Amino acid sequence: MFELKNVVRPNILTLEPYRCARDDFKTGILLDANENTHGPALSDITTYEELLELNRYPDPHQLELKEQIVSFRNQSPNKYSTSLLKPENLCLGVGSDESIDLLLRCCCTPGKEKLLTCPPTYGMYSICATVNDVETVKVPLTIPDFQIDVEGILAKLESDPGIKLIYLTSPGNPTGKLINVDQVVALLKKTIDTWNGLVVVDEAYIDFTASNGEYSESVSTLVNEYPNLVVLQTLSKSFGLAGIRLGITYCNIDLSRILNSMKYPYNISSLTSDIALKATSPSGLAVMHKYVKSILQQRETLLKSILDLKYVGRNIGGLNANFILVEILNKSGKPSNEVALMLYNTLAVDNAVVVRFRGKELNCTGALRISIGTEEENKELLLKFEKVLNEINA
């Protein structure tokens, strides 16, 4: 039976969060934090820079930003949601990469406990695991539909009691495929009775899944129903803000309190929160939705044209993200890592077009992953792609 106190490492459970005088007193002559009250060392300071008070430490709690994010996600909850998200469900990080690492450090004792991933998947899970001296065990996604193997995962949990975290990616990277919500819920229900660990669903690409407006495929609004669920999102993809580094962790309030006391108090900079507030305001959301719509249209156009090319095989993955995964063939019509790598290299070195070789990932032989660009970028990619691929296979 799931109990948070048996999931979180004992040293973290008893952690007292860092406190500063500013938690209690926010106004007046502030000489409590060894800041430089003369101001930021910027010549010709702009009004915008001045308003941000960059000589002051940023707010550790970011309540206004959390309220905006929660209100956006509550507008279209998951079809299984019975309660709404609150700002207390959130912990903000320096991109979701920080959240991935934070959860590992929260739950897995180095050299002892383990992480489970479902390849092919995002590479940072196992990199963070290795850095933290945490072993990664794998239960591959099913073929050819790239879904989770619920029974396989349950069998692995039973045979290996050291596993504390499961990292799922939905929509997947590099698969571009949404994990069926019913399967995620089935996994949550089955594990909550039998296992002390967390199911982490990384939804970096969730806004690219078609939604009917009323409900969303995101499981973020289920964290109050399932204390063993954690959801990660980011402003790096649909919001086009990879440069500001803002990741969002959604979880049950008890776990959120622990994560918030573990994080560095000032991890979200004043510049980041200011831009994130604009992006998650109603006018920012309208721009995000406009860009997503255009990316989805471009994805359809690009995929159609690329699949018509002579040495391009299948679209291996799904169409739920801002990229496509396609199979590159050799002269005999077989998926080929050799040809895919040559195409990747020649495009980058001689044609200034950079895509990603993913042929070494499990069940992705010959695969290139292509992010969807603007109409002009996609047209140029397509012309060069066809020319180089035909030359390689000539």
Ligand SMILES: Cc1ncc(COP(=O)(O)O)c(C=O)c1O
């Ligand atoms: C599945 C997945 N999760 C997380 C990230 C990292 O996101 P962030 O920029 O928020 O660190 C990526 C980036 O490519 C990703 O593909």
